[in-house]
Amino acid sequence: MEAIPGTEAAQIVKALVDISDVHENFWKVISFLQGCVGLDLPGSSLRLVVGDEAELARLLADQDRTTLLEAVRTAVGGVLTEEDIRLISNRKSQLQRFRQLLNDPEYFERERGRVAGPEAVWQGFFEENPWIFGYGLTLVACGPLDDGKLERITTGANIFTGAGKRSDAVMRSKGFISSLLFCEIKTHQTPLLASAPYRSPDVYQVSKDVVGAVAQVQKTAHKALRLVSGELHRHYRDDGAPTDIEISTACPRQVLVIGSLSEFSDGIAANPEKITSFEQYRRSIQDVEVITFDELYERACFIVEDR
Template identity: 70%
Template sequence: MAGDEAQLAQLLTGQDRTMVLGAVRTAIGGGLTEEDIRLISNRKEQLKRFERLLTEPEYFRQEENLATTRGAEAVWQAFFEANQWIFGYGLNLIACESINDGKLERITTGANIFGGAGKRIDAIMRSKGLISSMLFCEIKTHDTELLSNTPYRVGVYQPSKELGGGVAQVQKTASKAQQLISSQLLTRIYEDDGTPTDVELSTTRPRQVVVIGSLREFTHNGAVNPEKMSSFELYRTSIQDVEVITFDELYERACFIVEDH
């Protein structure tokens, strides 16, 4: 109950941290550590920030003014860099992480991570397991349009230029990277200066993801436009090898991970 939580918070305010942690351990009967509490608390704080970026234009503009390059996309790039747990688990509910504890954005063709500079991808990740596989991702913004403003025919809406372009871009990047290493089933990852790492990836059919827009685009006065929604769903489910996920869907998946709802 909300009242019980408020009363508990009031009782614990100002108490010794070690005492509070011990009380929580006793109450739940588990091995909860201070690091566990810090991690959960930080992730909930980041979910609140995620929500503000999605729903508060003024807050987003403030964050955008702090970004040094590429405007609105840079805000999301920096956010996902700092919160790779959202990007990894939230995309496919399979644990993913950056290639070698580095940045999500990497150079994948030309002089690159496979050979040791070239075309950039907003995020390249690897699944976590005994053998890792590749995941390429293009990150747009939550305000990017998903569909063209005017219908192609009555009740038929075509994907926006940015959506179609994002899909084509991630497909081309993944294809070029795969061609570069097509002679091998596994490939080793290299640092920018050519230093080999201990990371090897499966190069078979890498997953491709475009994070773009918001489903709120299809609502008006609280109701959903079924023609727009169906046009979008038909398009994204028809694309082979590319998953299109909106920012609000990614947010909800991240909430499920942290809060189980």
């Protein structure tokens, strides 16, 4: 008996259900379940785990931290410490933050509101994650100059050396003898090319921001080397005590991190004339390597995610 809207009394409702092919669908379900390996049916939800993953899930269920770590070692092979897991997990989370800063304008603006300007957002991020520079700026492994910050004052302001210079990152290569590396960090939003073509429609000049930043890192390196005598320099702490770090000052690497190659795309396809103009410029500079933020991100992905 069902109450039908618009009628005065309840009515008997009859329905015809065709069950002629029920058995066929039933055996389809049975065949599907027979093809599953390691089917787990907990009380609250359904999970389908196949093959080795089912064995790993069984090993991990209701185990303490030490047992879990040993299970992971067994599953992946080799020696894996808790510190290794923490390091990998942290770098993956920082890589996700890198991607957000690069691709999410709202997220970047929120981070910008906490510091003094857009460049400070990236400076702070790279100070927390110097490993990105270490893997990303050269095929030779690099690291901070010492245990201090990446950003350093390379020359002081006085009447003899002129205006003081500050480098966003002073680094050194890893090896028996270290080589200096100076890096300037701008932002991913810094334009790489001027907005309008230069005279002919297929020629674009680089932006004044790129030209100025290249000159900046060149001047920083030049002034710093004027204060260093000899081709090998012993690094000293702030209190004057010598360290065991010996640095080669011959032809230090100079790197500029600026802009994004996405600037050359209209959302559908890339502009070949803009790409050519930019590539020709940065390949013509022999002493400064220009890297865009998206290129640096992809290099970091290669290290952390092997892609």
